[in-house]
Amino acid sequence: MIALSVKQLTKTYANGAYALKGIDLDVAQGDFFALLGQNGAGKSSTIGIICSLIKKTAGKVIVFGHDLDTEPNKAKSLIGVVPQEMNFNSFEKISQVLLNEAGYYGIPSKIAKERMEMYLTVMGLWDMRDQTGFKLSGGMKRRLLIARALMNEPQLLILDEPTAGVDIELRHTLWRFLTQLNEQGTTIILTTHYLEEAEHLCKHVAIIDHGEIIEHANMKTLINRLDVQTMILDLAAPITTPITLNGYPASLTDETTLEVKIHRHQSINELFQRLTEQHIHVTSMRNKTNRLEELFIGLIADNKRGN
Ligand SMILES: Nc1ncnc2c1ncn2[C@@H]1O[C@H](COP(=O)(O)OP(=O)(O)O)[C@@H](O)[C@H]1O
Ligand SMILES: [Mg+2]
Incomplete structure (x- = not known):
C-alpha cells in the first residue's frame, strides 16, 4: 500500500x-x-x-x-502534521489546544479527553496541562505540537x-x-x-x-x-614525521590525529595492517563527517553543475 x-x-x-x-x-x-x-x-x-x-x-x-x-x-x-512554525493559540490552556484539535476531526469528547491525557503524558506535559502556551519552553512547545498531531491517531x-x-x-x-x-x-x-x-x-x-x-x-x-569516506584516527603516541600508507591518502591534522581517506573498494583491515607494520597504534576511529552528509553535499554540488 x-x-x-x-x-x-x-x-x-x-x-x-x-x-x-x-x-x-x-x-x-x-x-x-x-x-x-x-x-x-x-x-x-x-x-x-x-x-x-x-x-x-x-x-x-x-x-x-x-x-x-x-x-x-x-x-x-x-494525516497528522507537526509544522515547522509554532501555530497554536498561546492564550489557551494546552489541554484545550488538544481538545480543539480533536473537535476539528469530530472525535467524541470522551475519546478526545482520553487521548489528550495520554498524549500529554507521553510527551511529558501532563503537569503543564492547565498552563497556557506562553508558559511553555521551546522544547515543550515542540512536544505539544507532536501531541496535537497525534490526536486523530494518524x-x-x-x-x-x-x-x-x-x-x-x-x-x-x-x-x-x-x-x-x-x-x-x-x-x-x-x-x-x-x-x-x-x-x-x-x-x-x-x-x-x-x-x-x-x-x-x-x-x-x-x-x-559513497565512494570515499574520510576517517579520523586517534593515535596512541605522537608522530612527528610525515607518514605514507600505500594506497590510503593520509595526513596528520596534529601529532596524534590522522585523517585517512578510504575508497569504497578498499578494506579497512588492510589499512590497519599498514598501520601495524609502521607500529602506529590507533586508540579510536570515527567518520570525519556523517556519511549521508558527505553524499548530500556531493549531490547538491552535482545538481548545481547541472549533472
Ligand atoms: N509564503 C511564501 N511566499 C513566497 N515565497 C515563499 C513562501 N514560502 C516559501 N517561499 C519560497 O519558496 C521556496 C521554498 O521554500 P520552503 O518550501 O519554505 O523551503 P524549505 O522548507 O525547504 O526551506 C523558497 O524560495 C522560499 O523563499
Ligand atoms: Mg522549511
Missing part, C-alpha cells in the same frame, strides 16, 4: 517564487521517510500542500488511495524539522518515540537538516533541491554509493 503519492506537484507563490517544479514522491505504508534539502529547497512547501495548509498550483496528492482534491476529508483524517505522521533548536536529550527522546510509533505501524515522513538524524532514523530518503527531487532512494543503498 502506498501511504503517500505525490505527482507532478507544482507551487508558484503569488510573488512569482517558483517553489516546486513538478515533483514526484512515493512513500510506502510503514516507511520512515526523510525529505532532505537545503534552506529554501521546497520541503515546507511540499509538506504544507500535503497537509492542506498551502494551496498547490498543480499536481496531485493521494493519501492511502484518497485524492486530496476529491476526498479531502478522508485524506486529511489520515496513519501518516508528517514532521517538518521536528528537532530544530531542540536540546540533545529531547532530540533523543523524540527519536525513540518516533521509532516506536513507526514500529507500531505509523508511516512517518520528516524533513530535517540534521543528516545524522535522517541516517539514524529513516529507511528511505528523497533529496529536494531548488524545487526538484534530485534523489529518491533506499537509505542504505544511497549510503553505499
